[in-house]
Amino acid sequence: MLMANDSSTLTYRVVLGKHDLSAEDDGSVVAEVEKIIVHEKWNSFLIINDIALIKLTEPVQESDTIQAACLPPNGLELENGYPCEITGWGRLWTNGPLADVLQQALLPVVDYATCSQKDWWGSLVRTSMVCAGGDGVVSGCNGDSGGPLNCQRDGLWEVHGIVSFGSSWGCNTVKKPTVFTRVSAYIDWINEKISEN
Structure with a gap:
């Protein structure tokens, strides 16, 4: 989950391990954002290249509620009906x-x-x-x-x-x-x- 700290300065933070937004002390981790890298050819009108990366200032430790997911192989297209x-x-x-x-x-x-x-x-x-x-x-x-x-x-x-x-x-x-x-x-x-x- 990406949240803006203050809209006038456009600083962001990432909250990891969050499940219930109404719960306060739930063991989630707040990470500072170093930079956001938006695709150079992003076009919001045509909705193409709709991708960005977020670089955090520090690595995040995995836990029971924070796990990394893998990237798929280059070019892979899943078949119709894949769950x-x-x-x-x-x-x-x-x-x-x-x-x-x-x-x-x-x-x-x-x-x-x-x-x-x-x-x-x-x-x-x-x-x-x-x-x-x-x-x-x-x-x-x-x-x-x-x-x-x-x-x-x-x-x-x-x-x-x-x-x-x-x-x-x-x-x-x-x-x-x-x-x-x-x-x-x-x-x-x-x-x-x-x-x-």
């Missing part, structure tokens, strides 16, 4: 309240061939994105943006997506799955930025 999990504190339903407790839901991958069909997302979805959901029951919602789509592969959890956008018709719209930035399309960019910073 993944979305997590976030976004709205519980369209125009509903924001969640206090971290929500988690199974969101199967929808392959590009399906998601790019005219009655799905059509040309709005690109190969650098991954779709998941679209059953009209479970989806990401406003406030989940930037959160992960985690998928277990070969016994390891990998971050395959970053919540990018959903339907303006409502969060749980049939054939309008949640759209994520496909992390595996940006592995070279991620490695380049890590080595430079």
